Amino acid sequence: xxxRKIEFLVGVFLLAGLxxxxxxxxxxxxxxxxxxxxxxxxxxEFSNVGGLKVxxxxxxxxxxVGRVSGxxxxxxxxxxxxxxxxxxxxxxxxxxxxxxxxxxxxxxxxFLGLTPGFVDDDVATLKDGDxxxxxHSALVLEDLIGQFLYSAGSKDxx
Amino acid sequence: MRLTDSIADLGRDALGLVAGLGKxxxxxxxxxxxxxxxxxxxxxxxxQIYVVGVQSMVIILxxxxxxxxxxxxxxxxxxxxxxxxxxxxxxxxxxxLRELGPVVTALLFAGRAxxxxxxxxxxxxxxxxxSSLEMxxxxxxxxxxxxxxWAGFFSMPLLALMFxxxxxxxxxxxxxxxxxxxDGAFWSILQAAVEWRxxxxxxxxxxxxxSWVVTWIALYRGYxxxxxxxxxxxxxxxxxxxxxLAVLALDFLLTALMFGK
Amino acid sequence: xxxxxxxxVEVKNLSFSRGSRVLYDKISLSIPKGKVTAxxxxxxxxxxxLLKLIGGQLTPDSGEVLFExxxxxxxxxxxxxxxxxxxxxxxxxxxxxTDMNVFDNTAFALREHSGLPEAIIRRIVxxxxxxxxxxxxxxxxxxxxxxxxxxxxxxxxxxALEPEMVMYDEPFTGQDPISMGVLVKLIRELSDAxxxxxxxxxxxxxxxxxxxDYVYIIADKRIIAxxxxxxxxxxxxxxxxxxxDGAPDGPVPFHYPAMDYQKELLGASD
Numbered sequence: 001x002x003x004r005k006i007e008f009l010v011g012v013f014l015l016a017g018l019x020x021x022x023x024x025x026x027x028x029x030x031x032x033x034x035x036x037x038x039x040x041x042x043x044x045e046f047s048n049v050g051g052l053k054v055x056x057x058x059x060x061x062x063x064x065v066g067r068v069s070g071x072x073x074x075x076x077x078x079x080x081x082x083x084x085x086x087x088x089x090x091x092x093x094x095x096x097x098x099x100x101x102x103x104x105x106x107x108x109x110x111f112l113g114l115t116p117g118f119v120d121d122d123v124a125t126l127k128d129g130d131x132x133x134x135x136h137s138a139l140v141l142e143d144l145i146g147q148f149l150y151s152a153g154s155k156d157x158x
Numbered sequence: 159m160r161l162t163d164s165i166a167d168l169g170r171d172a173l174g175l176v177a178g179l180g181k182x183x184x185x186x187x188x189x190x191x192x193x194x195x196x197x198x199x200x201x202x203x204x205x206q207i208y209v210v211g212v213q214s215m216v217i218i219l220x221x222x223x224x225x226x227x228x229x230x231x232x233x234x235x236x237x238x239x240x241x242x243x244x245x246x247x248x249x250x251x252x253x254x255l256r257e258l259g260p261v262v263t264a265l266l267f268a269g270r271a272x273x274x275x276x277x278x279x280x281x282x283x284x285x286x287x288x289s290s291l292e293m294x295x296x297x298x299x300x301x302x303x304x305x306x307x308w309a310g311f312f313s314m315p316l317l318a319l320m321f322x323x324x325x326x327x328x329x330x331x332x333x334x335x336x337x338x339x340x341d342g343a344f345w346s347i348l349q350a351a352v353e354w355r356x357x358x359x360x361x362x363x364x365x366x367x368x369s370w371v372v373t374w375i376a377l378y379r380g381y382x383x384x385x386x387x388x389x390x391x392x393x394x395x396x397x398x399x400x401x402x403l404a405v406l407a408l409d410f411l412l413t414a415l416m417f418g419k
Numbered sequence: 420x421x422x423x424x425x426x427x428v429e430v431k432n433l434s435f436s437r438g439s440r441v442l443y444d445k446i447s448l449s450i451p452k453g454k455v456t457a458x459x460x461x462x463x464x465x466x467x468x469l470l471k472l473i474g475g476q477l478t479p480d481s482g483e484v485l486f487e488x489x490x491x492x493x494x495x496x497x498x499x500x501x502x503x504x505x506x507x508x509x510x511x512x513x514x515x516x517t518d519m520n521v522f523d524n525t526a527f528a529l530r531e532h533s534g535l536p537e538a539i540i541r542r543i544v545x546x547x548x549x550x551x552x553x554x555x556x557x558x559x560x561x562x563x564x565x566x567x568x569x570x571x572x573x574x575x576x577x578x579a580l581e582p583e584m585v586m587y588d589e590p591f592t593g594q595d596p597i598s599m600g601v602l603v604k605l606i607r608e609l610s611d612a613x614x615x616x617x618x619x620x621x622x623x624x625x626x627x628x629x630x631x632d633y634v635y636i637i638a639d640k641r642i643i644a645x646x647x648x649x650x651x652x653x654x655x656x657x658x659x660x661x662x663x664d665g666a667p668d669g670p671v672p673f674h675y676p677a678m679d680y681q682k683e684l685l686g687a688s689d
Contacts (some may be wrong), residue, residue, distance in 0.1 A: 006208045015287070017316030020323035024361075026328060027345070028251055029352045055346030067342055109244045109343050149287045198531075281517070290514035293474050293507060294580075295500040296526045 038088040041069070041129040044099050049080045050138025051110045052101055058112040059086055065090040068112065072137065084112070093126045094119050100136035180315070182378040189303035189377075202305040210271045211313030215320070217270055218263060223322035225262060226328025229253055233329075234337050243339055247348030250329030255357045256417070259322035261409050264368035267314050268401040272376035275306055276397040279380025280390035288381075303377055310373030315365035322361065360416045367408060372401040427452040427584055427616045428473060433482035435465070435472060442468055444640040445482065450584075455610050455617040457631035459624070460638050461662065461671065467511065467618040469637075470586045473618070474508060475499050481487055506584040507577040511592060513569040515561040515576070522557040523547070527575045532580060547575040551605060567598025574605060584616040585609075592624040599623075603630055624663055628652070636662065638671070 049071060058066040066086035074081045089096050096117025117123070117134070126132070168280040233249040282288050282302065326348075333339045352358070376397045383393035428450040435443045442465040450456045460466055473478045473484050475491040484491045486502055494502065507528075515524050525544045529535065535543075548554040551571040561569055570590060577585055587606065591599050607630045610617045621627050627634065628648040635645040636651070636659060644651060644659045651659065661669035677683070 003205075006212075007204055009212045010204050010207045013207065013215060013313075013316070016215070017319055020316070023323045024255070024319060024326075024358055025354070028255075028323075028348065029354045029358050053346050053350045055342050055349060057342045058347075064340070064342065067346075100159060104244075109347060111343075120189035285512050286510040286514035287515070287516055289471070289476060290508070290510055292476055293503055294531070295503040296528070296531055297500075 039066070039085045040088060040091060042066075042084045042086055042126055042128075042130055042132060044082050044084065044132040044135050045074065045077070046080050046082060046099075046101065046135050048080060048101075048136045048137040048139060048140060050101050051103075052082065052112065052138065053110075056109065056111050058086065058099075058114055060090070060114045060116065064116065082112070091125065091127075093117075094123045095126050095130065095132075096123055096134070097126065097132060098134035098136065099132050101138035103139075166182070178378075178382075181382065182374065185299065185378055185381055186307070186374060188297075188299040189307055190236060192297075192300050192304060199305065202301070203308055206305045206309030207313055210275070210309045211316065214215035214270045214300070214313070214317060215269060217266055218317045218321050219324050219399070221262065221266055222259075223328040224251060225258060225321075226254065226325030227332045229258070229325070230329035230332035230337075234333060243333075244343045244347055245335075247344045248332040248351035250333070251326050251348050251352050252357065253363045254325040254329075255324045255352065257413070259318050259325065259361055260364035260368055261405060263314060263318040263321045263365070264372055264405040265402055267310075267369070268318060268372045268376070268398050268405070271310060271313075272372050272397045272401055273394045275310065275373070275376040276380040276394050277390055279306075280376065280383045280385065280393055282354070283383065284385035284390065303381065307373055307377060309316065310376070311366070311369050314369030314372065315362060317363070318365040318368075332374065356416075360412075363416075364409065364412055366411060368405050371404050371408060375401045375404065427487060429485040429598055430469075430473070431485065433472065433484065434480045435477070436470065436480055437465070437468070441640055443479075443637075446637065446640075446642050447482075448635050448642060448645070450616060450618055451633065452583075452616050453610075454612045454632040455606065455619060455630055457619045457627045457634045458620065459620075459622055459627055459636050459662070461620060461636060464637055464640075466622075467588050468638070470508060470515075470588055470618065470620055473586065474503065474506065504580060506586065507582040508586040509570070509573050509577045509581065509588060509590060513561070513566075513573040515569055515573055517561055520558050520560050521553060521572045521575075524561070524572060525557075525579050527576065528580050544575075544579065547579050548572075550578070550609070551575045552601070558676050562644040565598075567594050567601065570598070570602060571605065574602075574609075578609060578613070578615075581613070582615070584618070584639050586603070587619045587621075588619065589621055590619065591621055591626050599626060606630055624665070638662065647689070 052068060052071065057064045057067045060066065066084050068082055069085040071084035072081050072083075081089060086087070093114065094117045098115045098117065100113045100115070101110055102113040125129055169241065230246055230250050233246050234243055237243045237245055237249070279288075279302070288298045288302065291301055332339050334344050379393040379397045379400075383389045426449040430446065430448050432445045432447055432653060433443055434445055441605070448458075457468060458466055460534070463612070468477060472479055473486075473491070475494070477485075478492050483493075486506075489498075489502070491499065491502065506546065515521075516527065519527065522544055525547055526540050529540045529543060533540070545554055545557070548557055551574050553568060553575060554566065556572070564572060580673055590602050590606065594602065603626050606617060606619065609615055610630075619627060619631065631648055633647060634645065634651055635642050644654060644656055646654070651663065654660075659669040660666070661671055667673055
């Protein structure tokens with residue numbers, strides 16, 4: 001009787017330890033296991049994703065509508081391809097929509113801003129597996145400063 | 159005269175320390191270098207995991223939750239000044255994984271389970287149960303010390319994992335549920351900062367080193383104590399003090415090895 | 420020759436000291452097979468230590484302990500364990516395992532060493548418990564037993580493996596008269612019925628003299644007297660007489676050694 005109870009509790013203990021380990025491995029150390037049915041997937045190509053990370057939010061006017069689920073480099077074009085997992089509730093975006101890598105605040109986290117495009121009769125809505133072509137890459141501070149200095153310098157010459 | 163006396167004392171203490179280390183080593187050697195007997199050994203081990211692990215679970219989980227929450231709250235008040243409160247996730251997770259998880263668990267474990275092990279062995283010694291095993295031709299190292307050692311050695315890292323996981327959840331509660339940091343940003347920045355090798359493996363290495371040391375000290379103190387009430391109470395205190403100091407010193411050493419480069 | 424054949428244990432020129440304090444100085448005694456041998460002496464002379472020396476738990480400074488001619492202290496650990504299976508010890512405190520009930524305590528050594536199936540072990544254990552009158556208490560925990568019952572349960576455990584020799588460490592200390600009577604009867608009966616060799620270490624004079632076949636009296640690091648109870652009762656060694664009669668003063672002085680009383684009272688110290 002008593003030993004049975006002890007064995008059970010020890011089993012619970014070991015399982016709790018295993019569960020904690022799995023939480024740390026998958027939830028904390030970033031090994032994705034997300035296959036949800038109420039989402040759909042989009043892809044987009046950027047020339048520079050900057051500090052965008054997997055699980056960064058995709059926002060429309062500040063509302064989170066999806067998340068980045070993958071960032072990879074296209075082996076042929078040598079350009080980053082971002083996979084987005086979008087919420088099924090927001091499935092009426094036209095294919096003319098555009099994506100930009102934005103930053104929340106000066107030092108904050110980067111996220112994707114989605115700007116819905118115009119709607120017309122011959123413009124279809126984005127469906128699972130579609131690609132967004134109109135993308136704006138991340139602003140890289142060093143490039144900006146470089147451009148500014150360059151343009152300032154060329155002005156001086158004139 | 160005074161000086162030579164104190165030098166002699168120092169020498170005696172040093173010799174005593176080395177001899178004690180030797181005795182403790184022999185104790186562990188005698189207990190662990192055995193042919194395993196799964197059929198008789200398993201029930202003993204299960205019972206000790208219950209005593210050492212299961213009974214320490216509540217204090218570990220509650221402490222973990224509160225430490226995670228406090229860490230998040232304190233971190234938030236500082237980070238929010240710099241507008242970087244979204245870095246709360248890595249702050250909480252890395253503090254817990256790299257330091258607080260293994261260290262605080264080891265300290266709590268020394269206080270909860272280590273002292274109990276010492277006191278129990280002391281009681282068994284003072285009631286001559288250990289002698290009695292000897293006279294029954296049963297090796298008390300195998301029967302009593304070995305299962306307690308293995309139980310402690312494996313339970314504490316599991317407790318440290320639980321502590322860390324619950325602590326991160328506590329940080330999540332404060333950061334996301336209370337202070338309103340974005341859920342996805344919290345996890346995404348946290349996940350980007352935590353590495354499998356650097357953080358989780360090192361957390362496990364630290365936990366196993368600490369559990370080895372704490373369990374060892376507790377068992378040695380219990381096995382060597384003077385079998386009377388005063389001896390038991392002194393040995394219990396020694397277990398907690400010595401294992402806490404050992405854990406903190408080793409933590410510095412391990413941190414220097416792991417992250418010092 | 421016949422002397423060595425009947426002796427199960429022989430202690431020869433044994434010296435033992437703890438720290439700087441000498442407990443035994445070259446004592447020799449022999450424990451005949453199948454008899455109850457008592458070792459008596461005032462408290463604090465290390466009678467328990469003697470049993471631990473015989474059981475091989477402590478190593479003497481010099482001298483030897485022979486069990487059937489084999490030197491206990493030169494055996495390998497595995498050989499020593501084999502010898503220990505043939506002896507057992509009843510500790511002063513009983514030393515029952517606090518986390519097991521009486522039945523499991525009694526069955527413990529059997530389960531460890533005999534390799535018998537559980538059904539047979541159960542029968543053996545019940546027989547042993549019946550012998551000490553505790554069959555009804557099989558499911559009780561040691562903490563639920565009185566001191567006398569604990570000692571009886573420990574006795575059942577000690578004889579579970581049917582040893583050839585049982586060492587009793589102060590079996591009568593702290594017992595009420597009834598428990599004492601029960602234990603005296605049990606030790607004698609077990610010794611006769613199982614032809615056990617018994618060593619009783621005690622300072623309870625009347626109980627010991629009533630059951631022992633042969634008595635050694637130790638005081639002052641050596642054996643001061645030996646013989647059958649009858650011989651001892653008529654001996655006139657003053658130290659022995661003081662011990663047997665319980666006289667407060669005699670060769671063992673009432674006062675702990677001290678400086679001159681008058682001098683100390685008059686403040687002549689330092």
